[in-house]
Amino acid sequence: MNRTPGEGELAGTAPSHDRDRDHDHDRTPPIPSSLCSRSRELTDAAADISFGALLDADIDIDIGTDTDTDTATHTRHEPRIQWATPDGLEIVGRGVAARFTATGPTRFDDVREQAARTFEALEYDGPAVARPRAFGGLSFHDSFESSANTATDSDTDRESDSATDATPTTAPWHGFTAASFVVPQVLVVRSDETTWLTAVSLDADTATQRLDDWHDRLADSSFPAMRSSGSPPGVTDTERTTSRAAWVEQVEDAIERIETTTLRKVVLAQSLSVGLDAEIDVPATLERLRRRYPNCYRFLIDHSHAGSHDASGTFFGAPPERLVSKRGEHVETEALAGSAPRGETPEADEEFADQLRDCEKVQHEHVLVAEAIRDQLTPVTSSLTTDDQQIRRLATIQHIRTPIEATLDDEVTHVLELVEALHPTPAVGGMPPDQAWETIHETEPFDRGWYAAPIGWFDGNGDGEFAVALRSGVATDERVTLFAGSGLVADSDPHDEWDEVQLKFRPILDELRPEKASSDQSETQLDSAATETGGERPYPR
Numbered sequence: 001m002n003r004t005p006g007e008g009e010l011a012g013t014a015p016s017h018d019r020d021r022d023h024d025h026d027r028t029p030p031i032p033s034s035l036c037s038r039s040r041e042l043t044d045a046a047a048d049i050s051f052g053a054l055l056d057a058d059i060d061i062d063i064g065t066d067t068d069t070d071t072a073t074h075t076r077h078e079p080r081i082q083w084a085t086p087d088g089l090e091i092v093g094r095g096v097a098a099r100f101t102a103t104g105p106t107r108f109d110d111v112r113e114q115a116a117r118t119f120e121a122l123e124y125d126g127p128a129v130a131r132p133r134a135f136g137g138l139s140f141h142d143s144f145e146s147s148a149n150t151a152t153d154s155d156t157d158r159e160s161d162s163a164t165d166a167t168p169t170t171a172p173w174h175g176f177t178a179a180s181f182v183v184p185q186v187l188v189v190r191s192d193e194t195t196w197l198t199a200v201s202l203d204a205d206t207a208t209q210r211l212d213d214w215h216d217r218l219a220d221s222s223f224p225a226m227r228s229s230g231s232p233p234g235v236t237d238t239e240r241t242t243s244r245a246a247w248v249e250q251v252e253d254a255i256e257r258i259e260t261t262t263l264r265k266v267v268l269a270q271s272l273s274v275g276l277d278a279e280i281d282v283p284a285t286l287e288r289l290r291r292r293y294p295n296c297y298r299f300l301i302d303h304s305h306a307g308s309h310d311a312s313g314t315f316f317g318a319p320p321e322r323l324v325s326k327r328g329e330h331v332e333t334e335a336l337a338g339s340a341p342r343g344e345t346p347e348a349d350e351e352f353a354d355q356l357r358d359c360e361k362v363q364h365e366h367v368l369v370a371e372a373i374r375d376q377l378t379p380v381t382s383s384l385t386t387d388d389q390q391i392r393r394l395a396t397i398q399h400i401r402t403p404i405e406a407t408l409d410d411e412v413t414h415v416l417e418l419v420e421a422l423h424p425t426p427a428v429g430g431m432p433p434d435q436a437w438e439t440i441h442e443t444e445p446f447d448r449g450w451y452a453a454p455i456g457w458f459d460g461n462g463d464g465e466f467a468v469a470l471r472s473g474v475a476t477d478e479r480v481t482l483f484a485g486s487g488l489v490a491d492s493d494p495h496d497e498w499d500e501v502q503l504k505f506r507p508i509l510d511e512l513r514p515e516k517a518s519s520d521q522s523e524t525q526l527d528s529a530a531t532e533t534g535g536e537r538p539y540p541r
């Protein structure tokens, strides 16, 4: 199938050298220099059906003048996003009003520059919570390059350093690029008691028309009344990238590097490819994850590129970790590192928590992360406070958490600047960062892609929020590829670290296996204990 971009569906490419070597160059309209947005509050009935309706893959979304007549394929290829924070803000979006993409070491600046051009002339009449935002993320490392680009690079001049170092993407990351954000054409935003519908287009008339069309559609009672939580698709097989024996060798090798070089900490990961009995319903899976991991973020990114022949996979997850949020000059972040299982009883649970608090190795691993975050933020902030350590309890695992808040000085104006400064924290990379990446790159037998990388949104003011894309996977047809890792320091034990990684696969893996339903009793008990210790601050809207 070869689609042409529809009206209002504008794809941005990186400026300068990157644009010259984009293989979709001829078909790619420029980044829009204006956007118009209209919002309307949804009444109860429409609000209830709006999330499922907008995410439902079978819905024939209006994307303007798209010429494709194969509706089923076409809707599956229609980009969609979902974003939810632990305090109840939920956003779903469909279609592309603007797209910002970039590759290489300048990817943060390139995306910011593209977005600035588009958002500069944004006309918007709704409340702040329903404003247009760009949703997306980045790959873990800037050497990541989409396979679509690499396929054609041989016949174009490769000018940037990044292009020369780039590694072609491998499954399941086909179609992903080093930085990709979309401003959706239609958004439903739920916050507190209200639900808003927002439509975005190049001009006011189209935005108003789109808003009215979608409002009528959502008032249509033929849509299901509730968001579906579906049922697990069932698992046919699992394939590991890393056997236990290989892992033990990798960890021992990493520890030797820590003992003999200046490397102090490195996070090594594994990937698990899971074959499914049926195609996965990702929004329904996220709804089940919401019920079991209410304190986590939830995200879904399906950025299938207009004009591309193949759909990319859907990247989704329920991460516990905030990378950073910026609202005006106020910044919130956290160190989350150091992990233990949940106990079967409250006493056993507390014992595991005590081990986290008292274990020298775990404290070392955690403090490295908190210090690195403080060191990155101090030069750009006028004040910075670090709270006491807390235990963050999730249904299947507990972590040490140190909340960090700061007030920015005048130098930093965009959340992407903070994302660039902080990513990767030693919670997912290591210390020092370059040496940690070298170790990861030389050790891990798979491509991290967007795993453990920043995922989130920013708006026209440069405010935004990013989580770390952990407890995540990529769904492609009837497989889901999961990723999980663990922080290693000098006295790490390979077998303990193996167990920790398996625990981190569980959030999604449990939702793929029907047998999980039979152990619901114990999950419920875990759930009721899965509250945070220490007060959680409100997440920004």
Ligand SMILES: C=C(O[C@@H]1C=C(C(=O)O)C=C[C@H]1O)C(=O)O
Residues within 6 Å of the ligand: 267, 269, 321, 336, 337, 338, 339, 399, 427, 428, 452, 470, 471, 483, 484, 485, 486, 487, 488, 504
């Ligand atoms: C790397 C992961 O998790 C990170 C590593 C942790 C650790 O080493 O203790 C804990 C939380 C996360 O910061 C993962 O979930 O894959």
